[in-house]
Amino acid sequence: MADWRPVAKAAEVFENTINKAGAAGLDLILLKVGGEVLAYEDRCPHEGHPLSLGALEADVLVCAKHLWEFEVKTGRHISRVNRPHCNLKARRLRIVGGVIEVDVSGTGEGRDAGHEEEG
Numbered sequence: 001m002a003d004w005r006p007v008a009k010a011a012e013v014f015e016n017t018i019n020k021a022g023a024a025g026l027d028l029i030l031l032k033v034g035g036e037v038l039a040y041e042d043r044c045p046h047e048g049h050p051l052s053l054g055a056l057e058a059d060v061l062v063c064a065k066h067l068w069e070f071e072v073k074t075g076r077h078i079s080r081v082n083r084p085h086c087n088l089k090a091r092r093l094r095i096v097g098g099v100i101e102v103d104v105s106g107t108g109e110g111r112d113a114g115h116e117e118e119g
């Protein structure tokens with residue numbers, strides 16, 4: 001069952017910025033690309049370093065610790081081989097009345113976890 005929590009006002013999440021957020025003890029980053037907002041856990045799948053300390057280079061998020069790279073739109077670890085266990089953990093997100101809400105239930109899922117937009 002979903003557990004939607006407000007994390008930010010949609011108008012305060014900007015492109016080309018790693019927007020830090022959190023709810024229910026879960027640290028998140030919000031990334032806005034082409035007008036779409038994505039929510040990922042603020043924890044690198046490699047060794048857990050906060051991704052909010054990383055850098056955005058166009059549509060690629062770079063972890064500050066060992067420079068792993070992730071495609072922002074999909075959360076996929078950029079690698080020559082497919083390594084799904086190294087992808088970012090996405091959180092379902094919806095916008096209700098201009099407020100971004102994130103589903104903090106469970107342990108998170110892949111990018112296909114979804115995006116909803118309401119009101």
Ligand code: FES
Nearest residue numbers: 044046047063066
């Ligand atoms: S902890 Fe992020 S690349 Fe190693």
